[in-house]
Amino acid sequence: MDYQSPLAKVRGLGSAKSGTGHWWMQRVTALALVPLTYWLLVYLGMSLTSPYQQTLAWLAQPLHAVAVWSWVLLACYHAALGLQVVIEDYVAAEGLKIIAVWLVNLAFLFLALAASVALLRIVVAG
Amino acid sequence: MRKLVCIAFAILKNNKPCDPLYETNTRLHNLFQDGIYRHNHPSMAGNIMASSPNRPTSPHLQVYRLPLTGLISIAHRMTGVLLVLGLVMLVWQLLAVSSGEQAYLMMQSWLAMWPLKVIFWGFVYALFFHLCHGVRHLLWDAGFGFERDDLNRFAVIELAGSFVLTAITFFTL
Numbered sequence: 098m099d100y101q102s103p104l105a106k107v108r109g110l111g112s113a114k115s116g117t118g119h120w121w122m123q124r125v126t127a128l129a130l131v132p133l134t135y136w137l138l139v140y141l142g143m144s145l146t147s148p149y150q151q152t153l154a155w156l157a158q159p160l161h162a163v164a165v166w167s168w169v170l171l172a173c174y175h176a177a178l179g180l181q182v183v184i185e186d187y188v189a190a191e192g193l194k195i196i197a198v199w200l201v202n203l204a205f206l207f208l209a210l211a212a213s214v215a216l217l218r219i220v221v222a223g
Numbered sequence: 224m225r226k227l228v229c230i231a232f233a234i235l236k237n238n239k240p241c242d243p244l245y246e247t248n249t250r251l252h253n254l255f256q257d258g259i260y261r262h263n264h265p266s267m268a269g270n271i272m273a274s275s276p277n278r279p280t281s282p283h284l285q286v287y288r289l290p291l292t293g294l295i296s297i298a299h300r301m302t303g304v305l306l307v308l309g310l311v312m313l314v315w316q317l318l319a320v321s322s323g324e325q326a327y328l329m330m331q332s333w334l335a336m337w338p339l340k341v342i343f344w345g346f347v348y349a350l351f352f353h354l355c356h357g358v359r360h361l362l363w364d365a366g367f368g369f370e371r372d373d374l375n376r377f378a379v380i381e382l383a384g385s386f387v388l389t390a391i392t393f394f395t396l
């Protein structure tokens with residue numbers, strides 16, 4: 098017995114799926130990353146050369162913390178969307194494609210969480 | 224001359240110029256040359272390649288020297304993928320900063336070594352290049368800059384721009 102309606106069966110199987118939203122979020126994250134890159138570079142310059150306390154104090158300021166944090170989170174989202182497109186272009190086997198895309202998504206979720214833990218610890222300490 | 228080589232190859236590969244697929248591929252190829260080729264557009268080569276690997280093809284990547292715009296297009300994709308490695312390293316760096324002064328000093332001494340310095344500046348350059356071409360993508364999406372002259376001018380601006388931005392960063396960081 099098959100209780101699924103024809104609509105339920107095809108839902109999520111269409112070729113485009115949520116393509117427009119995907120495309121749009123790639124642009125939104127890209128646009129947001131442009132100004133935020135300034136603070137990322139300031140942070141990198143500081144953390145590679147300055148004393149520990151100075152870097153902590155800089156990062157503990159709300160604007161700086163939010164800017165660096167946003168950069169990392171948006172970059173994770175943007176890169177997950179981007180890698181999905183790359184995988185879809187070059188991986189032909191449907192099953193492998195789906196697994197690869199979800200592994201990528203999980204990996205970036207993990208990265209975003211790790212970065213968040215690190216930044217929370219820094220902000221609390223600084 | 225390029226066209227001749229292409230046709231010769233097409234005939235060799237049994238893909239005659241009257242073949243509709245040849246036409247499609249030629250049209251795709253022209254888009255590619257103009258740098259408007261989109262890896263992720265549903266109707267473009269990426270998906271055709273992925274869905275029917277045995278289709279007859281006209282030679283493109285092997286025969287043509289890509290024009291500057293085409294090279295930049297593929298470089299944007301490569302830098303996007305490479306930047307992911309940079310992102311992983313950044314998160315590792317943040318974890319080090321969050322793990323106390325000793326880990327921080329260790330991280331600094333690591334990143335002071337020249338191979339890692341080279342990688343770091345490679346990351347900065349890749350980031351600026353990807354950013355510049357990304358901004359151009361956003362301009363395209365807004366409907367600007369599709370003329371051939373614009374394409375070539377922007378290609379040069381992007382390359383120069385990412386270089387200058389990296390230099391500015393180098394001298395101010």
Ligand code: HEM
Binds near residue numbers: 124127303304
């Ligand atoms: C800093 C500002 C950035 C801007 C303005 C930007 C812009 C863009 C744009 C507009 C696209 C879509 C290209 C297309 O449709 O073909 C794109 C793709 C991509 N981006 Fe970014 N990006 C930025 C940073 C990053 C970072 C930090 C990463 C990685 C950690 C990244 C990874 C990717 C990847 C993997 C793609 C897919 C490449 C492709 O489909 O060819 N981007 N980027």
